[in-house]
Amino acid sequence: MATSEAKKKKPLWLSIEESLLEIDSHDLSEENLETSIQRIAGALDNAGYNVSRSGGNLLELRWAIGDMRKVGRPLMKDFNDAVAALSLKDLGDPYPAADKLIQDIGKTWPKFKRSECRPEVIRFVEQKRLDLLIAKAKGLPEDEGIRLLIQEKVASGVITGGLNITEEKLKQVNAEMEKERAERTRVVKLLEAVADKPDEEKVKHLFTNNVSEKLIIEIAQVDQRAIDAAKQAMEAELKEKERLEAEAAAKKKAAAEGPSLEDIPPDEMLAHIESIREILEFSDVEKEIRVMCEQSSIPKALVDIAVSEPGKLDELEKKAGG
Numbered sequence: 034m035a036t037s038e039a040k041k042k043k044p045l046w047l048s049i050e051e052s053l054l055e056i057d058s059h060d061l062s063e064e065n066l067e068t069s070i071q072r073i074a075g076a077l078d079n080a081g082y083n084v085s086r087s088g089g090n091l092l093e094l095r096w097a098i099g100d101m102r103k104v105g106r107p108l109m110k111d112f113n114d115a116v117a118a119l120s121l122k123d124l125g126d127p128y129p130a131a132d133k134l135i136q137d138i139g140k141t142w143p144k145f146k147r148s149e150c151r152p153e154v155i156r157f158v159e160q161k162r163l164d165l166l167i168a169k170a171k172g173l174p175e176d177e178g179i180r181l182l183i184q185e186k187v188a189s190g191v192i193t194g195g196l197n198i199t200e201e202k203l204k205q206v207n208a209e210m211e212k213e214r215a216e217r218t219r220v221v222k223l224l225e226a227v228a229d230k231p232d233e234e235k236v237k238h239l240f241t242n243n244v245s246e247k248l249i250i251e252i253a254q255v256d257q258r259a260i261d262a263a264k265q266a267m268e269a270e271l272k273e274k275e276r277l278e279a280e281a282a283a284k285k286k287a288a289a290e291g292p293s294l295e296d297i298p299p300d301e302m303l304a305h306i307e308s309i310r311e312i313l314e315f316s317d318v319e320k321e322i323r324v325m326c327e328q329s330s331i332p333k334a335l336v337d338i339a340v341s342e343p344g345k346l347d348e349l350e351k352k353a354g355g
Contacts, residue, residue, distance in 0.1 A: 045077075045082055046150065048080065048082060052077065053097060053109065056073070061102050104142070111138055111142065112157075115134055115137065116134070116158065117161075119162075127159045131157075163187065163191065166182060167196070171195075176206050179192065179206045180206060182195070182196070183203075183206065189203060233259055233266065235253050236253065236255055236260055237263045291332030291333055291334070291335075293332075294332075297334075305335050306346050322336070323340065326339065
């Protein structure tokens, strides 16, 4: 049974090809070839590969060196150059990208098309994509880089290490993004209620439910004209609402204050003055007088006279009595 350490070790073909990056044409000359083979085999032995004492493994090394001499350069040079040239656009999906590399490089190196090579090619491609994502994230302002890596489902440890941030910072940004996702879900549901309405009605509905302008444009997919039209309509509606509320408040205030002196019928005037006299006998404090008068539904016009010119009550009483 293979140990966990063995599972982590590079496959022999890759270690051989990487070893060939370190030799030059002088090492591959006829007089130096055998010495170079034995030296590389020994280095691979020391790395945990059985090459010197395994006919098959030693033969694989000889074949790799033979291919290198034929092409004139190491396979890994072509591979590393190809990986280095990849952009994030090329790496939208690592698997097709890996297959394309295999096909392209396999034209010069047929053995690169062997099934055992594919897992390692995918690993290189995924690492390249991760490196490019981290490089891009580092160049973004504020928390945008963290958000990019979270959206790309990069592992938490890789994000904190790659961007040199704390776990607490990552949790904070994660929480913010979760809140934003919840808000988007809410907006989508709000839109369902006005799905058959014109854009202006949709925008008004979302504004009424406290949705930001940015999110309205993004999710409702409306243009700025619909936003401006809805704002103007809502502004007019708000002004009319404020006018009606002010009008209603004025009526309520007038009703609470009661009629003016001229509009109080004589018999009611006499009854109110009698009530006021009783209240004045009870208290001479203005606040208490006003409270008791209000409780007795005495018009404010009379109450103002009672607390400012009580002597005028006699005149009003005489006039009302005819």
